[in-house]
Amino acid sequence: MLSSALVVAADAAFAVKSGPVLAVWKGPFGWSGDVDYHGVVTYALEIENTGASIAQDVYMTDVLPANVTFGGWLAQNEARDGVRQRERRIPFRGDAYRRLR
Amino acid sequence: MSDSASVAFRFAVTHTGGYGEWITNTAQVEHWFAGSEWYTDTAWVKTAPELEIRKAVEPLGSLHAGDLLTYTIEIENSGESNAVGTSLSDTLPGGVDFSAWVRQNGTSLEGGRVISWYGSVRPVRRRRGSG
Numbered sequence: 551m552l553s554s555a556l557v558v559a560a561d562a563a564f565a566v567k568s569g570p571v572l573a574v575w576k577g578p579f580g581w582s583g584d585v586d587y588h589g590v591v592t593y594a595l596e597i598e599n600t601g602a603s604i605a606q607d608v609y610m611t612d613v614l615p616a617n618v619t620f621g622g623w624l625a626q627n628e629a630r631d632g633v634r635q636r637e638r639r640i641p642f643r644g645d646a647y648r649r650l651r
Numbered sequence: 652m653s654d655s656a657s658v659a660f661r662f663a664v665t666h667t668g669g670y671g672e673w674i675t676n677t678a679q680v681e682h683w684f685a686g687s688e689w690y691t692d693t694a695w696v697k698t699a700p701e702l703e704i705r706k707a708v709e710p711l712g713s714l715h716a717g718d719l720l721t722y723t724i725e726i727e728n729s730g731e732s733n734a735v736g737t738s739l740s741d742t743l744p745g746g747v748d749f750s751a752w753v754r755q756n757g758t759s760l761e762g763g764r765v766i767s768w769y770g771s772v773r774p775v776r777r778r779r780g781s782g
Contacts, residue, residue, distance in 0.1 A: 574680040576690045584695045585674060587732050588666050591694060597680050598657040605682050608658075612678040617668025617696075624661040644658065 570605035573598045576612070590621060597642075610642040670732065671698035700734035702772065703727045706741075721753060726772050734772040741766040 575596045585591055595612060599605050614620060666674065677691040705725045714720070724741060728734045743749060743764045752758070758768040 569684045570682065572680055572682055572685040572688055574678050574688045574690045576676065576678045576692045584697045584731065585666055587670050587696060587699070589696075590663055590665050591674065592661060592663045593676065593692070594659065594661050595678055596657050596659040599685075600656070601685065605685055608680060608682050610658075610678065610680040612676065614664060615674055615676050617666060617672060618664035618674060618676075619667055621663035621665045624663060626660060642658070642660070 567602045569601055570599050570603045571601035572605055572608065573600065574610065591618070592624060604645055606645045608642075608644060666696055668696065670696060672696050697731035697774075699730050700728050700732050700737075700772065700774065701730035702734055702737065703729065704739070719750060720747060724766070728772040728774045729776055731774055731776055733774065737770060737772050739766075739768040 575598065576593060595610075597608060597610055664674075668674075672695075674694045674696060675691060676693075677689055679687060679689050681687045703726070705727070707723045707725075709721045709723075710718075722741075724739070726737065726739060739758075743766070749760055749763060756768075757770055758766055761767050
């Protein structure tokens with residue numbers, strides 16, 4: 551009795567994604583020049599991920615300087631549940647997705 | 652959270668400190684793989700208004716009875732901030748009577764002898780960094 555076996559072999563290569571690359575940017579928004587005495591300054595704060603992977607569990611904090619008071623949010627992004635003003639600290643904990651290419 | 656490359660926030664703060672100081676604010680982001688990144692922003696709070704008053708009279712020299720004297724009063728702000736709520740008063744000396752305004756510019760005459768003005772004096776100094 552003859553028997554035959556068919557063997558199929560295949561190779562596959564996978565590249566492991568490079569890690570996330572994070573940068574934080576902060577600056578006055580829609581305003582240029584010096585601040586008026588007891589004036590209002592609007593800050594824009596951005597965490598950017600230029601890497602290839604999602605940066606999960608990112609922790610960001612911004613401590614307000616002594617000579618200002620928090621005036622309110624203009625944009626909390628979609629992380630509003632994770633962003634709170636607490637003891638003059640503005641903390642955020644969440645994920646920063648990779649830049650779409 | 653959407654599949655976005657960045658997470659952005661915007662918030663407002665109100666300055667509560669003094670004139671002529673820096674507001675320095677640092678944000679820090681941390682990740683177990685990517686490490687830590689800082690970004691520091693500084694903003695300058697304008698210095699206080701610095702007022703100077705100048706007064707000139709014409710003509711110079713000796714006068715005859717009945718001659719007209721023209722006084723020019725100028726207030727200059729050499730600080731960086733607006734001088735809001737500035738008041739000026741000038742009481743006419745004895746021996747003269749008010750005659751007429753040459754340039755009134757918001758001033759008024761009170762009781763026939765006191766020139767008064769109230770308003771804001773904008774700074775003449777250029778903004779820092781504007782050359």
